[in-house]
Amino acid sequence: MRNYDRYRKTTAEEYDKKTVMSYFCRVPSDRKIIPLLSEIKDKRILDVGLGTGCYSRILAKNNSVVGLDRNPHLCKLPIKVYKGDATELTRLVQGEKFDMVVSMWMTEYLDQEQLSGFFAESKKILNDTGRLMTTVISRYGFGYIYIAAAKLLRGIDKYNYGRKQIIRMLKDAGLAKIEIIALNSWLHIPWAYMVIAE
Numbered sequence: 783m784r785n786y787d788r789y790r791k792t793t794a795e796e797y798d799k800k801t802v803m804s805y806f807c808r809v810p811s812d813r814k815i816i817p818l819l820s821e822i823k824d825k826r827i828l829d830v831g832l833g834t835g836c837y838s839r840i841l842a843k844n845n846s847v848v849g850l851d852r853n854p855h856l857c858k859l860p861i862k863v864y865k866g867d868a869t870e871l872t873r874l875v876q877g878e879k880f881d882m883v884v885s886m887w888m889t890e891y892l893d894q895e896q897l898s899g900f901f902a903e904s905k906k907i908l909n910d911t912g913r914l915m916t917t918v919i920s921r922y923g924f925g926y927i928y929i930a931a932a933k934l935l936r937g938i939d940k941y942n943y944g945r946k947q948i949i950r951m952l953k954d955a956g957l958a959k960i961e962i963i964a965l966n967s968w969l970h971i972p973w974a975y976m977v978i979a980e
């Protein structure tokens with residue numbers, strides 16, 4: 783079973799239930815993520831791995847948003863959602879171009895080859911000045927614990943990456959103007975990064 787397949791039978795209501803990890807990690811991260819997303823205006827955006835669409839809902843207030851997910855049944859927002867994999871964006875969107883590719887809490891499902899593929903595919907579907915904005919789980923602190931716990935307690939393979947590794951993969955994909963912002967958890971313990979590239 784692939785790691786994302788566990789959402790196949792999950793309902794949107796079940797998915798949105800908060801866990802201890804959400805309070806320790808996602809809630810503090812959202813204090814940085816939500817202001818960043820709220821200032822984006824008048825863009826055509828692809829939200830990859832949008833899940834129930836909690837960030838698409840914010841983006842859709844001032845932008846035109848399309849989603850893409852392996853499990854599109856999770857999204858109840860009235861937006862178009864492509865069903866498919868983050869490593870096959872060009873095939874799925876068939877010539878559509880975007881000002882931004884946004885992907886929150888999805889890259890932890892991608893191994894190194896898939897993550898490189900996702901970066902390369904994002905570059906291909908972005909306009910010349912388009913930007914990729916994605917979260918990546920850190921190798922340290924809660925990032926380390928989260929990945930180890932997924933494997934030990936649930937047998938799920940998830941992936942975390944270091945800053946240098948992320949930068950190298952972005953550059954290999956042809957992306958530049960790279961910005962990496964730390965998304966710390968409760969008590970400022972390392973947890974993840976917000977990665978922005980053009």
Ligand SMILES: C[S@@+](CC[C@H](N)C(=O)[O-])C[C@H]1O[C@@H](n2cnc3c(N)ncnc32)[C@H](O)[C@@H]1O
Pocket residue numbers: 786789830831832833834835836837850851852853856866867868869885886887888891892
């Ligand atoms: C943890 S959820 C995050 C959902 C949403 N972005 C959020 O932050 O609430 C991860 C989502 O990514 C999707 N996903 C995982 N691997 C994927 C892949 N390779 N391609 C496309 N979607 C994927 C899952 O189906 C799920 O909806």
